[in-house]
Amino acid sequence: MKILITGVAGFVGSRLAEAISTGIEGVNLVGIDNLSRRGSETNLPLLRKLDCKFIHGDVRSADDVLALPKVDWIIDCAANPSVLAGVGGGSAQLVGHNLIGTLNLLEKCRRDGCGFMILSTSRVYSINALCSIPLNEDNNRFIPDHSQTFPVGFSLQGVSEN
Structure with a gap:
């Protein structure tokens, strides 16, 4: 089985990659991250150790998502999780990260026939x-x-x- 984890260099994505890699045999992991969150690059050595193929890209870019390999499942951990990110007129960035990126991934799922799982928190409420x-x-x-x-x-x- 081939699984794509978006936001793979973030805290949740990297821990999920580790859990899948060490807990499920025969899984081929691919991950995409734009490394925009400070410190996320520190998880890259772990991903290499897990034999997770890392792709530096952005799910907000339809071209980046189109270039991703075919997989059986996409687990979407890519988001802007900051509660305060949309305060003060920054809603366009939130829409890009948390909506457009997800729409691009859903379109890939429709096109490729793969499953989709999204991870979220209570922060979906204002x-x-x-x-x-x-x-x-x-x-x-x-x-x-x-x-x-x-x-x-x-x-x-x-x-x-x-």
Whole structure:
């Protein structure tokens, strides 16, 4: 099986590459990263040790994505994870990193017939929305007040017993 990990030189991507490489036999790993995040280049020796083919490229570039080899699965770890990156008019950069890049990868999946998995965090919700969630304190924990519906609430209600 051949797997492409985007954002492979980042923290999550490099740790995922390590886990797959050491935990699953017969996997051929390919990774792409634009190395834009300071310090990500320090993970390149690990990727070489894991025999992960590294491609310096950018998923925001349709040409870079088109040039990627055919794979069975794409695991998308490429993103701009900064909560503050979009504050102060920087939303175009966020759209490029977190939307256009993903669209380019989905188009590759459609074209090549491969599977797709995206990794994300709670940071998909805006800071204001997260701060406005009503919480109740209980035994040194904050528990969401379910009297209002908010994004997380939909999933919580979907698995609740009542």
